[in-house]
Amino acid sequence: MGIPVFVFAGLLVHCVFLASIFDIYFTSPLVHGMTPQQTPLPPPGKRLVLFVADGLRADSLYELDSNGTSRAPFLRSILENTGSWGISHTRVPTESRPGHVALIAGFYEDVSAVAKGWKENPVEFDSIFNESKYTWSWGSPDILPMFAKESEDFGAQDAAKLDTWVFDHVKSFFNSSRSNQTLYSALNEEKVVLFLHLLGIDTNGHAHRPNSREYKENIRKVDEGVKEIASMLENFYGNDGKTAFILTSDHGMTDWGSHGAGHPSETLTPLIAWGAGVNYPQRVASQFFEDNFLKEWKLENLKRLDVNQADIAPLMASLIGVPFPLNSVGTLPLEYLNNSAHFKAESMFTNAVQILEQFKVKMTQKKETTLSFLFTPFKPLSDSEQINLLKKTRLYIQQEKYDEAVSLCKTLINLALEGLSYYHTYDRLFLGLSIAMGFVGWTAYVILVIIKTHTNLTKAAQSHDKESTILLYGFAFVGLIIAFFLLIQTCPWTYYVYCLLPVPVWYAVVKELHVIQDLAAYLLSLPVGQSMGFLLICALGIEILVFSFFYRSTLTIGLLVFAGWPVITQLWVQAKTTALIWILLCMLLGIFPLMPVVGREPNIPLVIATGLLTLLISCSSLSSLCKSKNKYMNNEDLKVQFYQMLSIALSTYVVSSTHDSLQNKQGLPVFNQIISWTTLVSSSVLPLLSPTFLFQRLFSILLSLMSTYLLLSTGYEALFPLVLSGLMFVWINMEQEALQQYGLSLKPKLAVFNFSYATDIMQFRQLHLDDVRRSFFFVFFIVTAFFGTGNIASVNSFDPASVYCFLTVFSPFMMGGLLVLKVVIPFVLVSCAFEAVQVTTQLSSKSLFLIVLVISDIMALHFFFLVKDYGSWLDIGASISHYVLVMSLTIFMMLMNGLAQLLTTKKLELSRKTKHHST
Numbered sequence: 001m002g003i004p005v006f007v008f009a010g011l012l013v014h015c016v017f018l019a020s021i022f023d024i025y026f027t028s029p030l031v032h033g034m035t036p037q038q039t040p041l042p043p044p045g046k047r048l049v050l051f052v053a054d055g056l057r058a059d060s061l062y063e064l065d066s067n068g069t070s071r072a073p074f075l076r077s078i079l080e081n082t083g084s085w086g087i088s089h090t091r092v093p094t095e096s097r098p099g100h101v102a103l104i105a106g107f108y109e110d111v112s113a114v115a116k117g118w119k120e121n122p123v124e125f126d127s128i129f130n131e132s133k134y135t136w137s138w139g140s141p142d143i144l145p146m147f148a149k150e151s152e153d154f155g156a157q158d159a160a161k162l163d164t165w166v167f168d169h170v171k172s173f174f175n176s177s178r179s180n181q182t183l184y185s186a187l188n189e190e191k192v193v194l195f196l197h198l199l200g201i202d203t204n205g206h207a208h209r210p211n212s213r214e215y216k217e218n219i220r221k222v223d224e225g226v227k228e229i230a231s232m233l234e235n236f237y238g239n240d241g242k243t244a245f246i247l248t249s250d251h252g253m254t255d256w257g258s259h260g261a262g263h264p265s266e267t268l269t270p271l272i273a274w275g276a277g278v279n280y281p282q283r284v285a286s287q288f289f290e291d292n293f294l295k296e297w298k299l300e301n302l303k304r305l306d307v308n309q310a311d312i313a314p315l316m317a318s319l320i321g322v323p324f325p326l327n328s329v330g331t332l333p334l335e336y337l338n339n340s341a342h343f344k345a346e347s348m349f350t351n352a353v354q355i356l357e358q359f360k361v362k363m364t365q366k367k368e369t370t371l372s373f374l375f376t377p378f379k380p381l382s383d384s385e386q387i388n389l390l391k392k393t394r395l396y397i398q399q400e401k402y403d404e405a406v407s408l409c410k411t412l413i414n415l416a417l418e419g420l421s422y423y424h425t426y427d428r429l430f431l432g433l434s435i436a437m438g439f440v441g442w443t444a445y446v447i448l449v450i451i452k453t454h455t456n457l458t459k460a461a462q463s464h465d466k467e468s469t470i471l472l473y474g475f476a477f478v479g480l481i482i483a484f485f486l487l488i489q490t491c492p493w494t495y496y497v498y499c500l501l502p503v504p505v506w507y508a509v510v511k512e513l514h515v516i517q518d519l520a521a522y523l524l525s526l527p528v529g530q531s532m533g534f535l536l537i538c539a540l541g542i543e544i545l546v547f548s549f550f551y552r553s554t555l556t557i558g559l560l561v562f563a564g565w566p567v568i569t570q571l572w573v574q575a576k577t578t579a580l581i582w583i584l585l586c587m588l589l590g591i592f593p594l595m596p597v598v599g600r601e602p603n604i605p606l607v608i609a610t611g612l613l614t615l616l617i618s619c620s621s622l623s624s625l626c627k628s629k630n631k632y633m634n635n636e637d638l639k640v641q642f643y644q645m646l647s648i649a650l651s652t653y654v655v656s657s658t659h660d661s662l663q664n665k666q667g668l669p670v671f672n673q674i675i676s677w678t679t680l681v682s683s684s685v686l687p688l689l690s691p692t693f694l695f696q697r698l699f700s701i702l703l704s705l706m707s708t709y710l711l712l713s714t715g716y717e718a719l720f721p722l723v724l725s726g727l728m729f730v731w732i733n734m735e736q737e738a739l740q741q742y743g744l745s746l747k748p749k750l751a752v753f754n755f756s757y758a759t760d761i762m763q764f765r766q767l768h769l770d771d772v773r774r775s776f777f778f779v780f781f782i783v784t785a786f787f788g789t790g791n792i793a794s795v796n797s798f799d800p801a802s803v804y805c806f807l808t809v810f811s812p813f814m815m816g817g818l819l820v821l822k823v824v825i826p827f828v829l830v831s832c833a834f835e836a837v838q839v840t841t842q843l844s845s846k847s848l849f850l851i852v853l854v855i856s857d858i859m860a861l862h863f864f865f866l867v868k869d870y871g872s873w874l875d876i877g878a879s880i881s882h883y884v885l886v887m888s889l890t891i892f893m894m895l896m897n898g899l900a901q902l903l904t905t906k907k908l909e910l911s912r913k914t915k916h917h918s919t
């Protein structure tokens with residue numbers, strides 16, 4: 001296989017692997033084609049008023065102020081005297097959209113929304129609003145277009161005014177109906193829903209945090225507004241007792257003003273219901289909950305009725321007698337109902353049949369697309385069992401054994417929900433195995449290519465035309481059979497890709513059978529302990545890398561092992577000083593992953609100190625260069641280094657003065673901004689002007705990148721590139737020593753090693769087992785460069801303070817670009833060092849790169865099975881980005897490799913006359 005074909009095949013295989021997770025993990029659980037189910041008895045209410053106070057925490061509403069009074073006196077009196085209350089438990093992601101979907105449609109938004117974007121409605125769904133006769137809604141333009149029939153938007157700026165706007169508009173709407181006959185009669189119909197979305201509390205919470213006066217004041221405003229609306233409506237409808245009210249929120253909010261994840265402050269939301277059909281407060285002597293809320297809120301004697309967020313939709317449906325939303329998975333919270341036992345049993349039965357409908361549709365779909373002998377049905381809920389349960393329940397209701405009927409319905413609901421999730425993940429194992437087959441095959445193939453082309457393990461290639469033709473036909477036949485099976489099961493076209501891909505990949509592997517035989521022979525010739533030990537170390541190394549994606553501190557363990565490397569391999573004896581520095585720097589670098597994620601604790605003095613330290617180091621290097629009267633340096637080169645030191649000094653000054661000025665609220669001085677941008681531009685050019693001798697060039701790259709990195713730092717992370725590159729310098733030396741130890745003593749003198757001429761004179765050698773370690777070190781350092789100071793989450797939610805030296809006006813594009821630069825700088829340092837290691841150990845970059853490819857593919861296989869389709873958006877997002885990150889690691893390292901080659905070998909001349917460096 002030629003190089004272009006190999007690269008193309010590699011890209012194709014990785015693209016398929018990448019895309020596959022969206023078919024395997026992120027598919028919509030919704031089904032269509034169910035019959036709507038409605039309770040046959042007359043409903044208690046004619047209309048429902050739903051207040052959603054966006055971002056309102058349960059405790060913020062229920063708790064009492066320091067003087068023992070409630071900040072929502074009207075709602076407090078409702079739950080004490082006329083209504084029912086509890087906590088509604090939301091699911092992660094605690095965002096507005098999934099929260100509202102759960103409230104009004106009764107299902108938890110599926111993760112396929114990840115793949116399809118947010119604003120649009122990725123899936124069609126049925127809600128309380130659809131089922132109602134009329135729905136009027138008021139509120140934020142973000143929420144309403146998702147499901148509103150009639151809606152009004154607002155554009156108010158002041159957060160609490162968002163809510164008064166809604167209340168005012170509802171009032172004037174009802175006033176206007178008195179002179180509008182059509183509207184008036186519509187409002188007096190049955191099955192009417194009024195939805196008031198109150199965004200003020202969420203906005204104030206984000207801006208001022210939930211403990212602020214603003215957030216609490218806003219709750220007071222909402223309470224007043226709800227009171228006015230309630231009394232206005234009672235008046236309008238002449239106290240007909242046919243209006244049901246529900247107040248809840250879509251999600252809570254953390255103490256620091258965010259939501260999205262699964263902290264109790266985000267998932268616990270209030271639920272207060274009153275009016276038509278809703279139960280009165282139930283006084284109890286004592287009630288048990290694991291949390292201490294009842295005591296804190298002084299509500300021990302009023303029965304607390306907790307629900308899951310999706311249960312609210314069936315509650316609303318039964319209050320005004322509309323069909324339960326078709327995709328709802330909620331269970332009707334009976335204790336909220338003030339109605340006959342017969343009504344409750346009938347409603348519960350409706351609920352069970354409605355969920356069972358979904359199960360039946362889902363099962364039929366799966367059955368139709370699976371060969372009958374391959375189909376494994378969900379045993380606990382077979383057709384006969386369904387009929388049996390339904391019959392029994394009917395009978396109980398006829399015999400007026402309502403409690404028995406209700407408990408049977410609950411069993412049925414639980415079974416149907418289990419079955420739904422069973423059929424939803426039905427294909428997951430089979431597709432996952434297909435992809436894993438492809439992964440393993442591809443990795444095996446790359447290993448064979450490495451052995452074949454870069455080692456002398458294999459004998460001359462044999463060619464058996466006849467055998468390979470038979471092989472080809474054999475694999476083609478297997479492919480046809482697979483395609484046939486997929487065809488008769490009417491699988492989507494993507495399934496063909498996932499299932500057929502392993503065929504050519506494994507064909508390529510089996511074709512290299514003789515290499516496998518030679519490899520096996522070689523491995524068998526080694527002592528068993530040695531080969532097993534090697535495999536064990538490889539496996540351990542990769543596990544450490546995988547773990548470091550989740551726990552940064554794993555990197556510290558890895559670095560400690562690295563520190564022990566010279567001791568284990570006896571390099572220690574050979575080069576005591578170098579080994580000692582190596583051990584020290586490994587331990588020093590190991591401190592960084594233990595520190596908190598960047599940006600949490602700004603420490604500008606530390607950044608300034610780092611700048612001064614860098615300056616000190618470069619001064620001492622300059623003076624030692626001058627003292628030794630290095631014959632390879634000329635004035636021009638000294639000038640370049642002087643400029644670089646100057647830019648470090650300037651960066652340090654800019655960081656200090658910018659943050660001073662920002663602290664005094666004087667904004668970013670223009671002079672500082674100019675210096676920052678000039679430094680950024682010059683740092684990409686200056687290294688290219690310095691001599692191409694190994695250490696001088698690498699040092700120059702470090703100085704340039706450091707001056708930019710300082711400008712982007714706000715804390716301890718400023719030290720990170722400095723320590724990292726210290727370790728990289730020692731690494732280059734250590735690899736030289738290691739080379740000697742393995743008897744490859746053709747080593748070039750590092751002090752006079754020149755990047756520019758390296759590739760011309762060098763004879764590439766064959767790969768050695770130790771080169772696997774070398775590649776692993778590189779991958780490990782790359783991962784350290786990424787996770788040393790941050791994690792995936794810190795990249796998602798970065799701190800704008802780190803770009804304040806460049807701009808203070810919010811600009812996502814610029815800020816994002818600068819952040820990427822900050823992340824990339826440590827990568828460049830590691831890549832340049834690796835480039836140096838490659839050339840000084842006489843390896844072609846291609847051979848080492850193939851080993852890196854194998855390592856990252858094995859990691860990718862791990863992350864493939866670790867992709868999550870549940871949890872907060874942050875968890876799901878992190879699991880996807882781990883996978884994407886590892887998949888793109890190879891492409892990224894290829895780019896970095898090119899950049900490093902450019903940075904180390906290219907030399908620009910300032911003056912016209914050509915200079916000749918004597919070598």
Ligand SMILES: [Zn+2]
Nearest residue numbers: 054055096250
């Ligand atoms: Zn919200």
Ligand SMILES: [Zn+2]
Nearest residue numbers: 055202206259
């Ligand atoms: Zn929000």
